[in-house]
Amino acid sequence: MRLATWNVNSVRSRVGRVVDWLTREDVDVLAMQEIKCTEAQFPFAEFEDAGYRVVLHGLNQWNGVAIASRYELDDVAMQFDGQPGFLKGAEGPDQPIEARAIGATTNGIRVWSIYAPNGRALGDPHYDYKLDWFAALQGSMTEWMASNADTPLMVAGDYNVAPLPEDVGDPTIIEGVSTHVSPPEREAFQALQAAGLADVVRPLIPEGYTYWDYKQLRFPRNEGMRIDFVLGSKPFADRVTGAAIHRDERKGDAPSDHVPVTVDIDTELEDDDRPMIF
DNA sequence: ATGACATCCATAGGATGA
Secondary structure, three states, X not given: OEXXXXXXXXXXXXXXXXXXHHHHOOOOEEEEEOOOXXXXXXXXXXXXXXXXXXXXXXXXXXXXXXXXXXXXXXXXXXXOOOXXXXXXXXXXXXXXXOOOEEEEEEOOXXXXXXXXXXXXXXXXXXXXXXXXXXXXXXXXXXXXXXXXOOOOEEEEEEOOOOOOHHHEOOOOOOOOOOXXXXXXXXXXXXXXXXXXXXXXXXXXXXXXOOEOOOOOOOOOOOOOEOOEEEXXXXXXXXXXXXXXXXXXXXXXXXXXXXXXXXXEEOOOOOHHHOOOOO
């Protein structure tokens, strides 16, 4: 079984590329981020014609997350427990929850597609929101794992954190100045791992970026960042048999600024047991 | 080389991204 995560940077402007890639790479489950559309605007037909059903959380033109799967999608959750909200210029506890997380169970795997807040600048309210958001994600997933110890859990997406120095090749990202590399952000990412969510890609693919800015020839110069990750609980991580960063998806016409990351896991289900949609 | 990013929406310029 092959699972993937991809910040697509607008699913409407890239649906052809996304579905072609899913088919070509024989992907069973895709966690998407930055779909940038509402449910009414989502291009369901292209996914369904390729054999995928889709659940999504999209409130407006910002953010937006989705899960596409060849299997049924059950127990859909549009946010995690304790997820904080944000509204620029507003303060306090009543800020709206953004479309940055969706969870569903598919083929026995609990899958979350997450899009962490950017942070914008050190000291910006959005930066505090980002740290609060990670703390709540950790709390929610920790609680879930405690009561679902045997169910594989995948938390995949755009974490907007470059955990290690070698994850940063963009010269505009400077430690001590920029978001994505500050100690609190990196500690938040490490804390997820300490809580039992392992980065299942790093051991297999130790090098490589997942994002390159559109500006300043960042991709031709290979000045990117590694900020997209697949984390998994022990029952998930124990089943991982392979992983890949699909760098070629940054090439060609109208690419996203992020590339997809895939993880292969051993599954007891045979292909014959897959529910056929069409 | 005075530029050489791309998405969205109140289709013009602002917000957002990282």
